[in-house]
Amino acid sequence: MINKRQKMIGIIIMLFMLMGMPCSAYGISGETIPVYAVRPNTSKASSSAIKLTWSSANDGSVAYYYVMRRGTKNSRGSGKWKTIAQVKSDRRDGGASNSYIDRLKSAKAQQYEYKICLLSVKDKIDTRESRYAKQTNTCAALGTNIKICIDPGHYGSLNNNYDFSGEDRRYPYSEAKFTIKIGKALKKELKTAYGIDSYMTRTGSSISLVYNKKKYTNEKLDKMNIAVRGYMAAKKNCDFFISLHTNETSRTVDPWNQPKSINKVLVFVNRLAHASSRGMKIANAIGVNLTVYNQKAGVQTAGFVKKSRNSAVNFNDQKNDSLNGSGTVMYRKNSAGTDYYGVLRGASAKMVQGVLVEHAFHATQIVREQAGASSALYENWAACDAYGIAYGFGFVNKQRKLS
Ligand SMILES: [Zn+2]
Known part of the structure; x- marks a missing residue:
């Protein structure tokens, strides 16, 4: 006689076999x-x-x-x-x-x-x-018929706390190493959940891009020619550009041991996305969904303030570093009046809308702890980014993925 429990186990094994087929x-x-x-x-x-x-x-x-x-x-x-x-x-x-x-x-x-x-x-x-x-x-x-340019921020093991001491050193983390994980998960999610094609500016530790027959690698790219990351969106026939990052503080005291209350989601739009209802739709949806996830995961308590076309918040260090301040959509200009961030400037120059997403602050231990503990943080962040993009292009109906 097969009892109920054995029957259940049998069904579960069969389901796994079917899934793996x-x-x-x-x-x-x-x-x-x-x-x-x-x-x-x-x-x-x-x-x-x-x-x-x-x-x-x-x-x-x-x-x-x-x-x-x-x-x-x-x-x-x-x-x-x-x-x-x-x-x-x-x-x-x-x-x-x-x-x-x-x-x-x-x-x-x-x-x-x-x-x-x-x-x-x-x-x-x-x-x-x-x-x-x-x-x-x-x-x-x-x-x-949509393709996204995914730009995992930085390269190598940059933006790490490896050489710090005390509480700053707890939970070893490199932003560059983590953004590649978000990027790969985002590529997969875009394709399987929405059928959206993508190109990644880097798939490994180092980055090497060819533009106008010139090759730019690592430091030569990011120190002098970072806009090339954004140019790639046009070269690869992409409809939207997204640069993936985790945030830091301008504070010099305890730079890697900031309170959890600093955590908030900041989505920077480029000039073209700022002027576009679709661009802002994507930026808001990414921000809202990341915020809901971060709150659920215990990463942050701060909320998110949506912004409409041409009314994103101007960036400054106080807003970035504020405790218990909400996340929002930001537009950051340089002294020349164009996009401050080279990657966004590059996308704008080639007529591609784009965002730069600061998912949370790696300056807090809670983020680094969750980043190192499992795949949950980067997989869920990628799912939120993908959902926001799919929402902007009209492939899902509701702004919020999670309730
Ligand atoms: Zn960064």
């Missing part, structure tokens, strides 16, 4: 078909085209692939699937992956759900049939 492994015994559908990878091909690529591993047993598309509601597939293209297989397993470019009617932000069904060589099984929907729907993926 790649989508191409589904099959029904008795039918000579290796896969029912293949999950496409989606990317922005141009402002009005989405590129789909998918594995050629089963080409040998596939006569035709059917590119299927449907609309979305709140970033979930919705409505009836339509066949938008038929792609002939070369009938040889492996080789270059298959691809199709979905040309859209306009350049406005669009999101679809895609799946690749097929007609098998043997038995002529057409997996678009409704009886295969359960299997093929698990292989669906979201796609959009």
